[in-house]
Amino acid sequence: MNDAVRAVTVGRAIPLPGNDIDTDRIIPARYLKSITFDGLGEAAFIDERAAERDAGRTHRFDDERFAGGSILLVGRNFGCGSSREHAPQALQRFGIRALVGESFAEIFSGNCTVLGIPAVRAAAADIERLQALVEQDPSTEVTVDLDAQTVTAGTLHCPATLPEGARHALVRGTWDSTALLLAGRDRIAATAGNLPYLNAFAG
Amino acid sequence: MSQATLFDKIWDLHTVGTLETGETQLFIGLHLVHEVTSPQAFQMLDERGLPVLHPERTFATVDHIVPTDRQVRPLADPMAEEMYEALERNVARHGIAFYGLDSDYQGIVHVIGPELGLTQPGMTVACGDSHTSTHGAFGTIAFGIGTTQVRDVLATQTLAQTKPKVRRIRVDGRLGPGVYAKDIILSIIATLGVKGGIGHAYEFAGTAIEALSMDERMSICNMSIEGGARVGYVNPDQTTADYVKGRPHAPSGAAFARAEQYWRSIASGPDASFDDEAVLRAEEIEPVVTWGINPGQSVGVSDRLPRLTAVTADERDTAAAAYRHMGLSENDPIAGTPIDVAFIGSCTNSRLTDLREAARVVRGQKVDKRVKALVVPGSKQIAQQAAAEGLPEIFTDAGFEWRGAGCSMCLAMNADKLVGDQVSASSSNRNFIGRQGSATGRTLLMSPAMVAAAAVNGAVTDVRQLLN
Numbered sequence: 001m002n003d004a005v006r007a008v009t010v011g012r013a014i015p016l017p018g019n020d021i022d023t024d025r026i027i028p029a030r031y032l033k034s035i036t037f038d039g040l041g042e043a044a045f046i047d048e049r050a051a052e053r054d055a056g057r058t059h060r061f062d063d064e065r066f067a068g069g070s071i072l073l074v075g076r077n078f079g080c081g082s083s084r085e086h087a088p089q090a091l092q093r094f095g096i097r098a099l100v101g102e103s104f105a106e107i108f109s110g111n112c113t114v115l116g117i118p119a120v121r122a123a124a125a126d127i128e129r130l131q132a133l134v135e136q137d138p139s140t141e142v143t144v145d146l147d148a149q150t151v152t153a154g155t156l157h158c159p160a161t162l163p164e165g166a167r168h169a170l171v172r173g174t175w176d177s178t179a180l181l182l183a184g185r186d187r188i189a190a191t192a193g194n195l196p197y198l199n200a201f202a203g
Numbered sequence: 204m205s206q207a208t209l210f211d212k213i214w215d216l217h218t219v220g221t222l223e224t225g226e227t228q229l230f231i232g233l234h235l236v237h238e239v240t241s242p243q244a245f246q247m248l249d250e251r252g253l254p255v256l257h258p259e260r261t262f263a264t265v266d267h268i269v270p271t272d273r274q275v276r277p278l279a280d281p282m283a284e285e286m287y288e289a290l291e292r293n294v295a296r297h298g299i300a301f302y303g304l305d306s307d308y309q310g311i312v313h314v315i316g317p318e319l320g321l322t323q324p325g326m327t328v329a330c331g332d333s334h335t336s337t338h339g340a341f342g343t344i345a346f347g348i349g350t351t352q353v354r355d356v357l358a359t360q361t362l363a364q365t366k367p368k369v370r371r372i373r374v375d376g377r378l379g380p381g382v383y384a385k386d387i388i389l390s391i392i393a394t395l396g397v398k399g400g401i402g403h404a405y406e407f408a409g410t411a412i413e414a415l416s417m418d419e420r421m422s423i424c425n426m427s428i429e430g431g432a433r434v435g436y437v438n439p440d441q442t443t444a445d446y447v448k449g450r451p452h453a454p455s456g457a458a459f460a461r462a463e464q465y466w467r468s469i470a471s472g473p474d475a476s477f478d479d480e481a482v483l484r485a486e487e488i489e490p491v492v493t494w495g496i497n498p499g500q501s502v503g504v505s506d507r508l509p510r511l512t513a514v515t516a517d518e519r520d521t522a523a524a525a526y527r528h529m530g531l532s533e534n535d536p537i538a539g540t541p542i543d544v545a546f547i548g549s550c551t552n553s554r555l556t557d558l559r560e561a562a563r564v565v566r567g568q569k570v571d572k573r574v575k576a577l578v579v580p581g582s583k584q585i586a587q588q589a590a591a592e593g594l595p596e597i598f599t600d601a602g603f604e605w606r607g608a609g610c611s612m613c614l615a616m617n618a619d620k621l622v623g624d625q626v627s628a629s630s631s632n633r634n635f636i637g638r639q640g641s642a643t644g645r646t647l648l649m650s651p652a653m654v655a656a657a658a659v660n661g662a663v664t665d666v667r668q669l670l671n
Contacts, residue, residue, distance in 0.1 A: 017520075018520065018524070019517070019518075019520065019521050020397055020496075020497050022497070022635045024614075024633070024635040024636070024637055024638050025635065025636060025637065028637050028642075029614045029616045029638075030615075030616065032240075032267075033239075033268060033280075033282045033286065033616060034286075035242035035243070035285060035286060035289045036242075036243060036246075047636075047637050050642070051642060076398060076517070077397060077398035077401070080397060080398070080431065080497070081333065081428075081633060081635055082332075082614070082633075083240070083331060083332055083333040083335075083347035083348060084239075084240065084349070085243075085349035085350040085351060088349075103398060103401060104401075105398075105401065105431065106367075106401060106431075106433050107347050107348065107349065107428075107433060110348070110349065111349035111351065111352075114349065114351040114352060114355075124517075163365055164224075164365075165222075165224045165226035165363065165365050168223070168224040168225055169224045169363075172223075174223065174224065177355055177362075177363045178253070178354060178355055178358050180222055180223070180224075180363065181222075181228060181355055181358070181359040181361050181362075181363065182253075182358065182359050184219055184220055184228055184361070185359075187219045187228075188219050188228075188230065188256070188359060188360060188361055190219075191217065191218070191219045191230045192230060192257075194216065195216065195217070195230070195232060196325065196461075196462070197323055197325065197326060197465070198232070200454070200458050200461075201454060201458050201461035201462045201464075201465055202461070
């Protein structure tokens with residue numbers, strides 16, 4: 001079996017309330033000042049986690065109840081803002097293997113796909129139920145199934161979708177796109193040969 | 204489904220084929236690179252032993268991490284220096300043109316692409332930066348990508364992409380005095396929402412858009428992404444051609460005439476159809492100021508902040524979080540909000556016309572004693588042009604600091620940062636929590652002229668009062 005296949009992800013979940021969570025919040029810019037992605041896992045949501053600690057509260061990423069959770073349950077427009085791949089890299093290095101949300105910013109979800117992380121959309125009411133269930137019982141096993149296009153948790157069973165291109169790539173294990181793109185090398189040259197601005201606007 | 208729009212025409216022309224995933228393999232005509240999102244991409248190439256397929260179609264500069272006070276090597280910050288050196292090594296090894304600090308063309312990547320004439324109508328443009336949408340001002344399909352996709356462009360000059368829908372946003376009428384492109388785009392985002400553009404490319408059209416200069420069109424397309432649209436564009440016209448003509452990488456002589464024909468041919472014509480349309484009236488737009496933690500949370504400068512009960516139910520939690528972070532309250536007037544820092548710069552608003560408008564406001568005035576104010580031109584070229592017009596003296600006489608080119612306090616990857624819970628009046632594009640370098644810092648987005656007015660009065664001010 002192809003190691004890259006991501007058809008089914010099973011694990012415990014971390015509910016993360018809130019909408020419009022931008023990539024600056026996921027990973028502040030000062031952590032981008034590096035020529036590698038190493039060490040980003042510990043820095044995921046680092047400022048929010050510190051702010052919660054200062055306020056005598058516990059951020060979900062520091063909450064023992066959700067330790068080891070690999071499926072992140074989020075709200076609307078998650079990952080908006082900066083294109084920094086450091087955001088999904090940080091989440092992946094923290095241990096996140098799949099995201100379930102009401103919607104995702106496109107650059108963010110594209111970055112997730114090329115890292116082999118499914119970011120699936122579910123209805124707001126279903127996300128609310130999933131988050132409530134996991135809050136109540138953090139040991140709940142959650143299954144994200146890209147073949148069936150469902151998320152299952154206990155007795156909850158809800159539809160979950162993602163763009164067909166991403167779904168296909170994750171299910172077949174072809175999300176590492178370079179090889180796929182290079183296979184069309186002759187067609188790449190043919191396309192370049194037809195572009196007016198690469199050919200002195202001749203013809 | 205859209206048909207015969209500029210988007211459709213450029214998309215079709217750049218389509219290499221359909222991948223087994225069902226996605227389109229899209230050729231990228233222009234690839235721009237900077238120091239922050241590229242080192243890992245070059246490393247991935249090396250690990251796979253792959254060359255850069257079209258090194259002549261990739262151009263690099265340094266902007267995010269460069270200091271704006273002393274721009275000398277080695278950079279004072281060793282981590283910044285390491286990133287700079289990594290980019291130098293990568294471009295040298297792969298034969299990629301590089302506009303570094305020793306070049307007269309160094310600057311913010313989305314400022315120098317157009318300035319050099321690299322950005323031309325009818326292209327596809329990609330860069331590891333979400334504000335790549337800026338280049339859409341020229342009638343291109345331009346969008347931001349992540350680092351792994353930077354690897355794909357380097358290795359194959361193509362990307363796997365799904366075609367979005369196309370929404371036309373028409374802004375008709377005339378802007379009033381003291382109202383700018385920034386106010387148009389902030390109004391659009393407030394109207395359609397920060398996620399309204401997901402799955403869409405935005406075509407900006409209408410008489411108010413057609414009347415804008417290229418600098419202003421760039422400000423609008425730049426912030427498409429803040430409305431959720433990865434791509435925003437304006438159809439190319441005479442304004443566009445006049446801007447491109449004579450630039451270092453622009454076609455010249457007979458080729459320019461043929462280029463203009465191509466550019467005209469790819470504009471959305473009368474037969475174009477769109478997936479949907481939104482319409483705004485320019486006369487109804489006043490200077491806009493954001494009050495919250497995303498660029499959709501804004502009001503006109505003469506308005507009061509919304510009551511939570513007046514905010515739609517699904518926006519209420521974010522609005523409440525914004526009030527907590529910003530230390531502002533429902534029903535407060537936005538005018539008169541005290542500021543600590545004034546920042547004029549960023550890929551949104553650091554161009555010559557931006558600096559001229561801000562200078563009109565500060566000429567003969569003094570920055571409020573409590574305010575730290577800085578101007579960071581978008582490129583060395585802009586800095587030189589501004590100097591030729593005497594703009595730096597106007598700003599420094601008023602108490603602004605005049606800096607070297609870079610991204611600076613837009614995202615605070617260099618030494619230019621907010622401290623503690625300072626309030627910043629900023630001409631940049633994002634008011635996200637922590638964006639300007641302090642986790643408790645607070646950002647009010649507005650036009651450069653409005654930033655200048657806030658700097659002078661030490662508080663949010665309707666710039667129209669100072670221009671009269």
